[in-house]
Amino acid sequence: MISEAIINLLQKVEKQEPANIQVIKDLEDKIDKKLPKDYKDVLLHTNGFVGAVGENGWFELWKAEEVIDKNHGYKFDIELPDILVVGSNQGGFKYGIDLRKQPYRYMMVDPVSMKEDLFDGGASFEELLVKIGEGVLDRIQY
Numbered sequence: 001m002i003s004e005a006i007i008n009l010l011q012k013v014e015k016q017e018p019a020n021i022q023v024i025k026d027l028e029d030k031i032d033k034k035l036p037k038d039y040k041d042v043l044l045h046t047n048g049f050v051g052a053v054g055e056n057g058w059f060e061l062w063k064a065e066e067v068i069d070k071n072h073g074y075k076f077d078i079e080l081p082d083i084l085v086v087g088s089n090q091g092g093f094k095y096g097i098d099l100r101k102q103p104y105r106y107m108m109v110d111p112v113s114m115k116e117d118l119f120d121g122g123a124s125f126e127e128l129l130v131k132i133g134e135g136v137l138d139r140i141q142y
Helices: 004-009 021-031 037-045 064-073 125-133
Strands: 049-053 057-061 083-088 094-098 105-110 115-122
Touching (some): 004 125, 021 037, 021 064, 049 125, 057 125, 064 083, 083 105, 105 125, 115 125
Antiparallel strands (some): 057 083, 094 105, 105 115
């Protein structure tokens, strides 16, 4: 179950059908780790979305069944093997989950420099969405 805050932040996005629980389990099997509950809850609400988040943000959340292929296509699986990238701002930067230690943290990743520490998205998917929605990306110094 996703929070009311997440539902409000995603009011303007184009949502997909909910993910099948087996698709999420398959993703966990492929990465050999359990995904954060809040991320799984979002996928069970909408298996991917694209659009405006909050007042000042943009986010494309990839479908669960696309995550592995997209990580491979961008070479994240080689360059940043402990970061699972799950989406994009469609402006060049990607959003991922740092799987190195629990509790997991969300982050922004630069696919060119392969820097994973540009933006701490917080400890929850909701916190990531709030930061995106507030336009935090516009204030980051690269």
